[in-house]
Amino acid sequence: MLALGVYNTLEILRDREPGIFLGDEEGNEVLLPNKYVPEEFEIGDKIKVFVYLDSHERVVATTLEPFATVKSFAYLKCTSVSPVGAFIDWGLEKDLFVPFKEQASKMRVGSWYLVYVYLDEETNRLVASSKTNSFLDNSLVLLSSYDEVHLIASHPSPQGWNMIVNQKHLGLVYADEIFQKVTPGDELTGYIKKVRPDGKIDLTLQRHGYRSIEPNADLILKELRASGGFIDLNDKSNPDDIKEVFQLSKKSFKKAIGTLYKARKITIEKDGIRLID
Known part of the structure; x- marks a missing residue:
């Protein structure tokens, strides 16, 4: 079939x-x-x-490639609204239908929405829903701490950002663990911090512990080379300044430059860090 x-x-x-x-x-x-x-x-x-x-x-x-397939999430733009629902652009000639009953909030032309694409068994039509939480299930989470996962940014909350994990589950990255700009629909690589007994998932966008040092050190090296070999940040710098340049916490930054210093790739000076030729 x-x-x-x-x-x-x-x-x-x-x-x-x-x-x-x-x-x-x-x-x-x-x-x-x-x-x-x-x-x-x-x-x-x-x-x-x-x-x-x-x-x-x-x-x-x-042979066109849509922005989403059945049983997947995507961030799509509303192109029109009719008396029966809204239509969103998913990369094909015919726009994708979103019934009013499947809209978390009333859709408006020109706005973007995170939706889930599915096959309506009653009508045998392909439709979408912006009530994304209805299609996520945390009753059985077969993930462990440190696992790398695919994330789609869903929506912010007072605690941080809600994320769709591997197109299946709902997880949370706490605000104090976010060192980069996040917007709805962003696709990110994340890591499992903890799976709680009730199925709730705590996430991080940084590798855990020693696992993060090598990629963070490489990031700093690349930025140093692009900046002519010197950056006016060091282990005494303001955390906000570090976050703005590297999207890292001060703790992660200090670990990474410590690794580079021990490897004799940089010097740590009073007013910044310098690349050793």
Whole structure:
């Protein structure tokens, strides 16, 4: 069966006036319109396409790459609003529908929203929802401290930033652990700090302990080279100044420059750090 909202690898069956027909191993067929047909192909070739419903609700294939697929989250722009819901741009000719009942707040044209894309089983239509927490589950979190994870910034809270973890769970990066600008929809690499007994996930954007020293030291070296070999920051500098330049806490910065000093790659001077040639 052709899977809607995801990529399918299909066989080219025949070439006709509107385009080429593709098929799967179960005998299902779909049209790839002429504008997406590759310049060179042969009957029997395999081709990777995205399958969705066109403006007439017909199953169709495209070689365009959408910004999101079924069962995934993405930060998308609202293009229009109708009496039944809103439509958002997901990189295809037909915009993605967001019913009013699936809007966490009323969508407005030109604004961006974090949404979850899914297949509505009742209507067999691809739709999206900005009520993202409904599609996250922390009842079974098979993650451990120090694990590297993929994050999507969801929304801020008084404690910090709520993050979607590996497209499955909800986690939190505390405000005092954030040393860079974060906006909704940002995709980041994070690390598990702790998984609590109730399933709540504490996150950090920095590697833990000694694991962070090497990449942080490398970051400082690169910045030093780009700055002509000297930066007017050292272990006595204001934490805010360090954060602005390196997006690191003062503690992490001190550990990294200590490593570089011991390796004789820098000198720590009264008014900054200097690269040793």
